[in-house]
Amino acid sequence: MSSTPPSDMKSSKFLHSFWQVNRSLMRYVHKTASENDLSIPQYSALMTIAPHKEMTQKELGEILQMPKSTLSQAIDGLVQADWLHRQPVQDNRREMQLMLTEKGAVLFKKVKLQKGSFHQTIDSAIDTLSEKQFEDLLSTLHHIAEFLENETIIKENSQND
Amino acid sequence: MSSTPPSDMKSSKFLHSFWQVNRSLMRYVHKTASENDLSIPQYSALMTIAPHKEMTQKELGEILQMPKSTLSQAIDGLVQADWLHRQPVQDNRREMQLMLTEKGAVLFKKVKLQKGSFHQTIDSAIDTLSEKQFEDLLSTLHHIAEFLENETIIKENSQND
DNA sequence: ATTGGATAGTTCATTTACGAACAGTCCTTG
DNA sequence: CAAGGACTGTTCGTAAATGAACTATCCAAT
Numbered sequence: 001m002s003s004t005p006p007s008d009m010k011s012s013k014f015l016h017s018f019w020q021v022n023r024s025l026m027r028y029v030h031k032t033a034s035e036n037d038l039s040i041p042q043y044s045a046l047m048t049i050a051p052h053k054e055m056t057q058k059e060l061g062e063i064l065q066m067p068k069s070t071l072s073q074a075i076d077g078l079v080q081a082d083w084l085h086r087q088p089v090q091d092n093r094r095e096m097q098l099m100l101t102e103k104g105a106v107l108f109k110k111v112k113l114q115k116g117s118f119h120q121t122i123d124s125a126i127d128t129l130s131e132k133q134f135e136d137l138l139s140t141l142h143h144i145a146e147f148l149e150n151e152t153i154i155k156e157n158s159q160n161d
Numbered sequence: 162m163s164s165t166p167p168s169d170m171k172s173s174k175f176l177h178s179f180w181q182v183n184r185s186l187m188r189y190v191h192k193t194a195s196e197n198d199l200s201i202p203q204y205s206a207l208m209t210i211a212p213h214k215e216m217t218q219k220e221l222g223e224i225l226q227m228p229k230s231t232l233s234q235a236i237d238g239l240v241q242a243d244w245l246h247r248q249p250v251q252d253n254r255r256e257m258q259l260m261l262t263e264k265g266a267v268l269f270k271k272v273k274l275q276k277g278s279f280h281q282t283i284d285s286a287i288d289t290l291s292e293k294q295f296e297d298l299l300s301t302l303h304h305i306a307e308f309l310e311n312e313t314i315i316k317e318n319s320q321n322d
Numbered sequence: 323a324t325t326g327g328a329t330a331g332t333t334c335a336t337t338t339a340c341g342a343a344c345a346g347t348c349c350t351t352g
Numbered sequence: 353c354a355a356g357g358a359c360t361g362t363t364c365g366t367a368a369a370t371g372a373a374c375t376a377t378c379c380a381a382t
Contacts, residue, residue, distance in 0.1 A: 007284045008273075010295060014287060015186075017302040022183055023226065024309035025176075039338075058360065065184065070339055072362055094347045094360040116312075123168045125308045126175060133301055134171060140290065140298045141178040147286045148185035151277075160341060200368065219330065231369055233332055255330040255377045321371060 025122070032118040036111060037081070041066060041074035046083060046100075047119075050108040054099035056089060067160040083107060186283070193279040197272060198242075202227060202235035207244060207261075208280075211269040215260035217250060228321040244268060 033043035044064055049055050061071050075098065078084035083104035089095040100108065111117055126134065194204035205225055210216050222232050236259065239245035244265035250256040261269065272278055287295065 004292065007288050008280065011280070011283045011287050013299060014295075014302075015283065017299060017306055018182075018186070020226075020306040021179070021302055021309065024306060025179070028309070041339080056360095061360095065181070067340055068361065069341070069363080072360095073339085076362085088347095092348075092360090096361070119169065119172070121309070121312055122172045122176065125305050125312075126172050127168050128304070128308055129301065131165060133297070134175075136294070136297050137301045138174060138178060140294055141175075141182055143289070144286050145178055145181040145185060147289055148182065148189070148282070151282055151286075158341090159343095202369075217330090222330090228370055229331065230333080230371070233330095234369085237332085249377095253330090253378070257331070319371090320373095 025118075028118045028121050032111065032114070035114075036107065039074060039077065041070050042078055043118075045071065045074050046078060046104065046108065047111075049084070049098055050100060050105070054097055057086075057096040057098055060098065061161065065161055069160065078104075186279075189279045189282050193272065193275070196275075197268065200235060200238065202231050203239055204279075206232065206235050207239060207265065207269065208272075210245070210259055211261060211266070215258055218247075218257040218259055221259065222322065226322055230321065239265075 029040055029043060033040050036043070038046065041064075044066075045060060048060060048063055057071065057075060061068060064071065075084065075086065075096075079086045082101055085099050085101050085104075087097050089097050112119055114120065129137070190201055190204060194201050197204070199207065202225075205227075206221060209221060209224055218232065218236060222229065225232065236245065236247065236257075240247045243262055246260050246262050246265075248258050250258050273280055275281065290298070
């Protein structure tokens with residue numbers, strides 16, 4: 001009894017749970033973002049920049065790992081709406097220095113405290129896990145991520161992202 | 162020493178790993194799908210129907226949990242391309258009975274064995290986990306999924322999905 | 323037998339993120 | 353110091369998934 005189940009069975013169970021979590025997360029991000037008139041990339045960008053005082057667009061891209069075009073458009077929208085200040089870096093005019101405007105800083109604080117916001121929700125979800133559960137989850141996810149990144153797909157030094 | 166880290170720190174670590182896995186998975190699904198001239202919803206539908214001999218569109222929707230419109234369009238494409246046979250259910254003409262055509266069954270087998278396909282890759286990723294790691298991962302994901310589903314978002318008995 | 327509501331699926335317009343090509347800046351090397 | 357190549361970011365056309373409104377069918381209640 002209790003022989004190891006076939007791996008395609010395990011995979012599909014994993015995928016099912018994984019997509020389910022993903023769907024919920026997406027729903028929440030989308031909700032919180034659109035309540036504040038932001039697209040998802042815009043929301044991600046804003047929340048990532050905020051904890052640092054300033055940041056280049058390049059650094060932001062390395063963290064968020066989204067296509068350059070997507071990021072560029074997101075940033076542009078944020079600048080237009082005056083959440084974000086953007087200016088070429090002093091001694092390398094190719095790069096863009098990004099920092100929140102005062103308005104942007106206010107928005108960030110508001111969102112962070114907003115009842116039922118993405119951040120609040122995900123924080124409380126994580127809080128229901130034991131320390132050990134959390135560590136295990138993180139390390140397993142990390143393990144899978146690494147495995148997948150190293151697999152076949154030739155990271156054809158893509159000009160995007 | 163070793164006091165519990167603040168939960169928003171933990172959340173962002175979790176999210177980072179989670180999105181990273183998600184990005185990889187998406188890349189693989191997209192690659193495998195488009196190599197076979199399928200959209201992602203089409204790929205998902207095909208792979209879900211295949212193990213059952215037949216299935217109603219409603220049942221499929223309950224499993225995949227994607228918006229009705231997305232599913233409907235995916236199915237329609239599969240029928241057009243003759244991967245899938247579709248006909249109204251005998252004694253409830255609102256529902257649609259779906260089953261693979263012979264051509265579709267061949268495609269399914271081909272994809273399942275395809276070197277570097279999504280299925281192959283995710284299977285081998287899962288195989289690198291110990292039995293315990295896998296069980297823990299699954300149960301934690303499941304736990305988070307349930308938590309998120311039960312949270313605030315009023316599932317305003319959406320007419321979609 | 324009729325009507326109102328629920329259920330299953332489709333249509334269509336819109337949004338969104340994306341890839342590919344491009345433009346500007348910087349750095350090396352002859 | 354000119355030219356080629358690498359790097360950062362932008363523009364633009366396209367494809368994909370979605371929500372809202374709709375059609376068709378079924379069922380329950382009067």
